[in-house]
Amino acid sequence: MSKSVAKTPPMGWNSWDCYGDSVNEEQLIGNAEYMAKNLKSHGWEYVVCDIQWSEPYADGFAYHNFAPLCMDEYSRLIPAENRFPSSAGGKGFKPIADYVHSLGLKFGIHIMRGIPRQAVHAASKTVTPGVTARDIALQYSICPWNTDMYGVNYEARGAQEYYDSLFELYASWGVDYVKCDDIANTEFLPHNPYSARKEIEMLRKAIDRCGRDIVLSLSPGPAPFEEREHLMQNANMWRITGDFWDSWDRVRDMFDRCLLWEGCVGEHSWPDCDMLPIGHIKLCENGGRYTNFTKDEQITLMTLWCIFRSPLMIGAEMRDNDDFTLSLLTNDEVIEALKTSHSGKEVYRSETDGKGEIIRTALGDGCEYTALFNTDDKERNIAFKSNAPFVRDLWAHEEIENTGFLAVPSHGARFIKAGL
Numbered sequence: 001m002s003k004s005v006a007k008t009p010p011m012g013w014n015s016w017d018c019y020g021d022s023v024n025e026e027q028l029i030g031n032a033e034y035m036a037k038n039l040k041s042h043g044w045e046y047v048v049c050d051i052q053w054s055e056p057y058a059d060g061f062a063y064h065n066f067a068p069l070c071m072d073e074y075s076r077l078i079p080a081e082n083r084f085p086s087s088a089g090g091k092g093f094k095p096i097a098d099y100v101h102s103l104g105l106k107f108g109i110h111i112m113r114g115i116p117r118q119a120v121h122a123a124s125k126t127v128t129p130g131v132t133a134r135d136i137a138l139q140y141s142i143c144p145w146n147t148d149m150y151g152v153n154y155e156a157r158g159a160q161e162y163y164d165s166l167f168e169l170y171a172s173w174g175v176d177y178v179k180c181d182d183i184a185n186t187e188f189l190p191h192n193p194y195s196a197r198k199e200i201e202m203l204r205k206a207i208d209r210c211g212r213d214i215v216l217s218l219s220p221g222p223a224p225f226e227e228r229e230h231l232m233q234n235a236n237m238w239r240i241t242g243d244f245w246d247s248w249d250r251v252r253d254m255f256d257r258c259l260l261w262e263g264c265v266g267e268h269s270w271p272d273c274d275m276l277p278i279g280h281i282k283l284c285e286n287g288g289r290y291t292n293f294t295k296d297e298q299i300t301l302m303t304l305w306c307i308f309r310s311p312l313m314i315g316a317e318m319r320d321n322d323d324f325t326l327s328l329l330t331n332d333e334v335i336e337a338l339k340t341s342h343s344g345k346e347v348y349r350s351e352t353d354g355k356g357e358i359i360r361t362a363l364g365d366g367c368e369y370t371a372l373f374n375t376d377d378k379e380r381n382i383a384f385k386s387n388a389p390f391v392r393d394l395w396a397h398e399e400i401e402n403t404g405f406l407a408v409p410s411h412g413a414r415f416i417k418a419g420l
Contacts, residue, residue, distance in 0.1 A: 001204065001268060005213045006236040008339045009270045009311045010177070012046025012108070017281045017315025018288065020061040021052035024083040027317075028096060034318045036103035042330045043339065046177050046215075047100050048108035048313070049093070051146075056080040060284040065147045068118065075119035075126050075133040075162070076169055077111075097174035108177025108215070109170065113186070113199050114141065114149035115162060127165040131158030141195070143182040151188065154198040163199075163206040171212035178207075184218035184231075184238050194227045204234040217272065217311075225260055232269040237311050244274035246281070246292040248411060251301060252354055252375055258308045259346050265309050272311050276301065279316025279325040288317070295324060296412035299395060300373060302328050303413040306338040307360050307371045333394040334415060337362065337369050351375060357382045357408070370416050374408035381405045388418035 013031055015023035032047045052058040054069040054077035070080045072090070079087035086095035097107040118124075119133035126133060136159040141151025152159050170178065180203060182196070189195040200218065207214050221239030223231055231238045240257045244250055254273055261271040278298050282288040293301065305312060316325065344362035351357070357380055358373040370391075372382040383405040390399045394415040406414045 001208065001234070001236075002213050003268060005215050006268050006270065008267075009309050010046055010215055010217075010237065011044045011312045011335075011338075012048055012106075012177070013044070013314040013318060014048040014050055014108075014179070014275055016050040016110075017275055017277050018283045018317040019050075020282075020284045021050070021055065021058040021063065022060055022083075022284050023049060023053070025085060025096060029099065031318050032100050032103055032105055034321075036105055038321075038326065039318075039329060040104055042332055043335050044312075044314075044329070045104075046106050046108050046313075048110065048177055048179060049096075050110040050179070051112070051181065053077075053079050053084065053109065056082050058083075061282075063146050066117070067148075069116055069148060071116060071119060071124070072169075073125065074165060075115055075124045076166055077116060092169065093173040093175065097176075101174060106176035107174060108179065109175055110179045110181060111166075112143065112146060112149045112181050113183040113196055114138075114143075114151045116148060117150050120150050126158055126162050128158035128161045131156075131161075136162055141188040143186065146182065149182070151196065152199060152202065154202055160202055160205060163202045164209055167203075167206040167210040167212075167214070170214065171210040175212070175214060177215040177217065179217040179219060181219045184223040184235075185220055194224050194230075197227075197230065200230070200234050221272070221274065222257070223271075228261075228264050232264060232266075236268055237270050237272045239274055240271045241274050244277065246277040248293075248297060251297060251304070251411075254304060255346075255349075255358055255373070255375070258304065258310075258360075262308065262345055265344060270309065270311050273305055273308065275313045275315040276305070277315045278328065279314070279318070279322070280320035281315055281317070283317050291316075294411065296409045298324075298328060300411060300413040302331075302334060303371050303395075303415045304360075304373070306334050307341070307344055307362050307369060307415070309338055309341065309344060309362075312338065331395065333392070333397065333417070337364065337394070337415070337417070340364055341369055356380075359384060364417070367417050367419055370418070372406055372408050372414045372416075374410060374412050377410050379407060379409050382408050382414075384416075386416075386418040390418075392417040
């Protein structure tokens with residue numbers, strides 16, 4: 001695994017929460033330009049095109065079963081030209097990636113594990129002479145929620161070469177980040193939610209051989225905790241939850257997931273709490289809506305993701321960000337904790353029926369970070385320990401006297417930094 005990628009938790013934007021499977025070239029470019037202008041200087045860098053980019057008529061969050069997909073002569077999916085016009089003439093995503101790179105950013109794509117079913121049914125050729133898609137497919141290895149792919153039989157001649165050819169193609173396009181789905185938690189073998197172990201290893205080999213540094217992100221979640229060593233050896237990010245949307249119950253659940261995975265956080269490998277459903281989301285459904293999270297809940301979300309050191313992937317249509325949303329994404333003091341802290345852990349929890357208080361800490365360069373979370377439905381004064389006479393409130397950007405406790409609003413958080 002390359003030691004030059006994902007040294008800190010990746011930060012970027014992904015098209016799923018706002019456009020589902022229907023994102024197009026204008027939307028990708030528009031959000032890339034917004035990021036370059038407003039967020040790049042704060043550490044944001046990845047622009048990621050999510051699922052179904054090879055399907056000409058994808059139109060939202062629902063998948064079209066057995067939809068025809070755009071594919072090259074070697075059974076590899078390519079962008080649909082009606083949605084991504086610059087890909088015409090076999091250019092693939094290279095024109096978009098080149099433009100994103102010209103903005104000083106990086107480009108990523110979503111893929112599904114395996115090989116297209118339409119290629120298997122047609123016995124289309126692969127890059128390996130004499131080997132067809134049917135020869136390397138594992139036809140009982142299917143995704144339960146998407147009909148596009150069969151798994152790849154790692155024992156078949158030409159199987160690793162097929163994955164190698166995929167990443168050679170992506171490298172030629174200039175791809176910097178690949179989110180592979182139906183792989184971190186997929187059960188096509190009975191009672192084995194990590195059935196795709198061998199395909200994860202094939203992905204890892206293909207990336208290492210392609211000649212380009214590419215971040216590998218695995219979905220969906222929750223990835224099995226007992227497979228943590230394998231995940232840390234082969235991936236840069238892996239989902240620790242199912243799709244995360246904007247309800248308080250999902251935030252409350254994430255405290256438990258962060259507690260479980262906190263010992264696995266470290267350079268080049270990051271347990272992933274999933275995307276940030278803040279701002280303007282679900283535009284592909286009647287124009288969408290703004291997040292259901294209150295402002296205090298959004299501060300809790302950002303504080304937890306940052307002190308845990310999860311990757312940060314914005315889900316909103318960024319061009320519609322209001323001032324509050326932008327302030328969440330450009331708080332350099334909070335982002336510094338994400339980028340530079342270590343040894344994060346939960347140090348205190350007192351709750352009844354999921355309502356109460358939780359405290360997490362992490363160490364920085366000559367400092368300690370403390371996050372106070374109020375999971376109750378009313379304001380609480382939460383006590384904390386620090387010998388510093390003053391502490392820095394990272395959301396308020398001010399020094400405050402250390403009285404040993406802070407008032408924290410319902411479903412809210414306070415994030416403080418103190419010298420050691």
